[in-house]
Amino acid sequence: MSSPQPPTEATTNLSIKDEKPDGVIPLDAEGKPLSKSALKKLAKEKEKAEKAAKRKEEEERAKAAREAANVDHATENYGPQQMNQSQTRPNLNYTWLANISAANDGEDIIFRARLENTRAQGAKMCFVVLRQGMDSVQGLLAVSADGKVSKQMVKWAASLSSESIVLVHGRVAKVTEEIKSATIGDAEIHISKLYLLSEAPEKLPMLYEDANRPAKVVEESEGKFATVSLATRLDNRTIDLRTLANQAIFRISSAVGMLFREYLFNLDFVEFHTPKLIAAASEGGANVFKVTYFNRDAFLAQSPQLYKQMLVVGGFERVMEIGPVFRAENSQTHRHMTEFTGLDMEMAFNEHYHEVMEILAGMLIHVFQGLRTKFKKEIDIVRQQFPIEEFKFPNNPKDVVVVKFKDGVKMLHEAGHTEVSPTEDLSTEMERTLGKLVLEKYDTDFYILDKFPSSVRPFYTMPDPEDPTYSNSYDFMMRGEEILSGAQRVHDANFLSEQMKKFGVDPEQPGLGDYVQSFRNGAPPHAGGGIGLERVVFLFLGLGNIRRASAFPRDPIRLRP
Known part of the structure; x- marks a missing residue:
């Protein structure tokens, strides 16, 4: 008789219904038949194992589905992108x-x-x-x-x-x-x-949206929006330049130069680029930057004035230039910078210096009209940031108002400003006041102030033949502030030497001797003017401060960025 066999996997994994399959009775470890309770327990364990296996299978299917769903087909x-080193050119x-x-x-x-x-x-x-x-x-x-x-x-x-x-x-x-x-x-x-x-950093020194927000919105927000100061803007200029207003301002600034050239080119002017390192101060006086030029002193040009005149004497009777101008003026005002862009012209005239004055007026009217018609979008963008009344000017150069300096002083006296002298230059405050008086009387923001006192003009300015206290010189004004200074120049060498001595300037000093000598070779009567590009832009647009019209302004305290 054979001995009892221990329960096997085949026998122990039976449900109650399968107690005796094929006559096989599940046995325990001692070889005895399992009890009903043991059989029930055995069946529950089997059912539990089957459920666990099914659950594991479902989880694996779900995981596979998730992994399939998370496959990034858009990588x-x-x-x-790799840094552009001009590796390829796919065109x-x-x-x-x-x-x-x-x-x-x-x-x-x-x-x-x-x-x-x-x-x-x-x-x-x-x-x-x-x-x-x-x-x-x-x-x-x-x-x-x-x-x-x-x-x-x-x-x-x-x-x-x-x-x-x-x-x-x-x-x-x-x-x-x-x-x-x-x-x-x-x-x-x-x-x-x-x-x-x-990639830009997550934290910028100032937010574009703050810098771009119209000033009026900031003012009315009651502290909700941040105010970005002009100093912060200038310190972080490459971010500030991205704002809509600045994008528009400097397109307008570029257009001023383009329109200046366009008008004068059509009148046969020739463009030159004169030296900015010179041997003597071009305007006289102390407002000049001295630099070391090898083993001697040199100066940064305060204007291209002397060279413009020498070019006219040299046979180019109509010349112009756009270039940097340097003034060592320790002025922290809203309209002064130590470096600015000069729009200069000089020309020989036939009978009277007003011929030149009229061409300058026509040129500026051309600039204003060009901005108004071709750059309306840009002007509208700037006005959202800097709301101001539209600049008023006549469409015909012949209609530009010309006020003699003495008459301007008389207008100020009649308005109660009797302290203003008819032989001294006007202060910034009086310039603005006179501008308002002209606007009230003639309905224009643009006018010419003619016949300035000789004492407030440079040595090369031609005196008035009837009253040498005054001179054949003029300023062009926008919104009551000067944007152009010009005059008839002294073209007689002997008279020029006398005038220079009156102003305490040595006509034989290095840098000026060549200038005076050029007139001894024959010089036509001539006149001209110099315009501050940034002044035109900031006054036309009403920006409030000239630094807003300069991409990287320079003043007595700012030499960066």
Whole structure:
């Protein structure tokens, strides 16, 4: 008789219904048949094991599904791009945002822009504002069924820091409701690819949105919005220059130079670039920067004045220049800088210096009209930041108001400012006051003040033949402030030497001897003027401070950035 066998896996994994399959009775370790309770326990354990196995199988299937769902099929469509070292040139057809509108609906475009801000809408959608200069557009990233835009791509885009530079591939889409967060209001870009070209830090020294916010909005916010001071702006100029107002201001500034050249080129003027390192102070006086020039002293030119005149004597009877001017004036005013851009002209005339004055008036009217007609968009943008009344000027140069200096002083006396002297220069306050009086009387912000006292003009200024106390000199005024100073020049060498001595200037000193000698070779009567470019811009636009019209202003305390 054989001995009892211990329960096997086959026998112990039976349910109650399978107590005796094929006559096999489950036995315990001692070889005895299992009791009903043991059989029930055995069945429960089997059922529990089956459920655990099923649960594990379901979890593995779910994990595989999640992993499949999280596979990022868009990895090639976004992310940081290798630094551009001109490795390749694929000749992609790049687009300027200025050319985009709803009319381009459905077009695929590529462009580079600054990321102004991002706004995530859940995990599957993100809006961005992209900017080029004065133009901006809304972009949309949305998870797509084809996997070209993934959740990971949307999340990455939403994390990008403001003011970073990105490369965008997308499709123009017309919108039914105007977009107010961008300058392009009738279209947006559905982004398919987005690459980071240059990352801006998360914390900037000042926020673009604060610097860009209109001053009126800041004032009315009752402390809700931050005020960005002019000093902070100038200290962080490369960020400040990105604002809409500054983008417009410096396009207008560029246009002033272009219109200046345009007008004078049409009158046969020749452009020159005269030396800025000179051997003697060009204007006389102490307001000059001295520099070391090898083993001797030199000076930074206070104007191209002497060279303009020498060019006229040299046979170029109509000359002009746009270039830097240096003045060592320790003035912390709203309209003075130690370096500015001069728009200069000089010309021979036939009968009277007013011939030159009239050409200067015509040139400035041409500038004002050109700005008003060709740069209306830019002017409107600036006015949002700096609200001011539109600049008033006559359309015909012949209608420009000319006020003699003595008559201007008389107007001030009649207005109660009897302390003003008819033989001394006007203070800034009196200039402004006279400007208001002229505006009230003649309805113009632009006028000419003629016949200044000789004592307040440089040595090369021609005295008035009827009353040498005064001179054949003039200032052009905008909103009551001087933007141009000019005069008939002394063209007789002997008389010039006498005038220089009266002003305490040695006509034989190095740098001036050549100038005086040039007139001994025969010189036509001539006159001209010098204009401060930044003054024209800041007064035309009403910016309040000349530093706002200079990209990197220099004054007695600012020598950076």
